[in-house]
Amino acid sequence: MTTSNPGIPVEPSVEQKRPSGPRKLTKAEIRASEAKTRLTSPWATGIAIIMAILWTIPTFGLLITSIRPQASIQQSGWWTWFTNPEFTLQNYETVLTGSSTAFGTYFVNTLVITIPAVVIPITIALLAAYAFAWIEFRGRDLLFVAVFALQIVPLQVTLIPLLSIYVDVGLAGSFWTVWLSHSIFALPLAIFMFHNFMKDIPRSLVEAARVDGAGHVRIFFRVLLPLLVPAVAAFTVFQFLWVWNDLLVALTFAGGTPNVAPLTVRLAELSGSRGQDWHLLSAGAFVALIVPVLIFLFGQRYFVRGLLAGGVKG
């Protein structure tokens, strides 16, 4: 499975430009004509549009709800907004600064959790992947397979023993527990992905640098790292979304305290304790999802590439 352009522009070659006889169509043109025939099928278009609408409406409804006044939300459905438009930011204000919700604080927590939890595993994994790809040492392949195999260990298996270690060393309830846990859980996948990318780099490039007398560290920084930018970007988007959206790890290690707990924990809690306060839940949900959606929109290209490279985490 590799990414490939839909209509790889085939350069019109010389013989194709010869005027004699009907010109042979390029592949791109064939595909284009095919696309035209596709578009004319009203059924296909109709089904696609219906699906797109179905997939969008739930989010859209909650978005509309989040900007309606509290009283209106309880009295009528969000679809009445189109005939009776109202606009307020009061819900967002309440959710962010209200003493009982304080999403502002949790937003900071999520940010503080996410950034190191992205940087740390990427750094460690890059180094390890380099060693697995380009340093020869005894037992390397076996070790790599073992790391690869760790991908399938479900998080659930590790939570309680890890928690008890954190408690023992006095780190329980601090950011360190969440940082360390996320970093560790990300490693097998990150190493695997980076290793795949590194293996694709031509051997001659590395050998050439080696002949020039470059050591491993210099090869890593000067030769490989610049070529790995897309891979790192892909995994960054990945890990960012994963950590930002995670509930299980945060719930286990950070608990519910406003000092450490992230948005997801607070949101889940709110959904349980004040499940009917849709003015809070709608605005809260959008506070939580705005950053990952932006990251996603800007990094979609890399994200997709990461997915195609087998980057799926469990």
Added chain:
Amino acid sequence: MSDTQTPEKADASASDATAGKHKNPVSYGALAVGFFMILVFAGIVGLVAASFFDAVPEITWPSFLVESDTAVRKLGLMVFVVLLFVGVMALLLFMVDSRKRVPNWTVAIAFVGPALAALLLGLIWPGISTLIQSFYGRSPWYDPERSEFVGMANFSTLFTTPEFQVVLRNTLIWVILVPLVAVGLGLLYAVLIDRTRGEAISKGLIFLPMAISLVGASIIWRFVYEYRAPARPQIGLLNQLLVWLGLEPYQFILNVPWNTTFLIVVMVWIQTGFAMTIISAAIKAIPDDIVEAARLDGVSGLRMFRYVTIPSIRPALLVVWVTITMTTLKVFDIVRTMTGGNFQTSVVANEFYTQSFRQFDFGLGAALAVLLFVIVIPVVVYQVRQLRISEEIR
């Protein structure tokens, strides 16, 4: 491949014992790194052992490291950690990167060591510990006063108690339905929008739920399912639709047995985008000549789909299927946020949380976690084998 940093060193298999005799002196910095990493490993093993015997000394961390009550402190700590971490790694590398002779094992250990240490501490040891715990009762297995060995009792509880049988049945329904529907819809959509105008946007609409947290998605859908008594105006879209059709509003989340299906819808909503993306890329990767040859033979429409598209993207379909199965197996956030596992909707991953952190029955919790692990293994083995086969064909 050269064994050491210095090109002039010819003997690639020189052991560390001969290192001292070599003319070019060994880099002490690199050796220090090697010993440092060995110390780290020893430290981790020691820590695990001490934790095991409940003998970890009380550590008082500087308050700025563990206390984070204001935004400034939090952000400051975050910057500190990132810098500290990058600094330590840079130092390790700097010490390894010497003009002097560097034994190969120190380079290898500097590069791989941190990852291995982390995995040992955070995945391998906890995994083993949980496995052992699954054969013990409620209390931690390493607690000599309270722990009791129960053998397979936890597992037989899981398989014979009616409430857990419901959990297992639900998990089975999730694991079958979510991949089936998500892959089906993803395939349908990918084919429908392939090479149409505005393809990127149509894809983005379906794909976007992937960026939303499962908690967020659960809230979005709880609002769709929101129920009000028949006399009151409905605010949930689905119930309003029912009312418009002249039907009674329905408690989508509460009413057994269909409520599990309505939770599954949320997961399908998220995973379809993933399936669609991978399948779409696979469709685009079908070699043009195959499609062209089929067209020349007069194949088109559904037959093209059945005899050209599907066989060509089989490996992609398989990967998507397996991946979604594994993700679904561990689904926790949706059940927890929407029902808390009540109304007979619990699944294994949610029940693990409930037993471990609500009931504090570590034995049962561990058994549920181990169960998750055991179910995953055959799925992964199957995938690896299939992938190997498809690679051989290629």
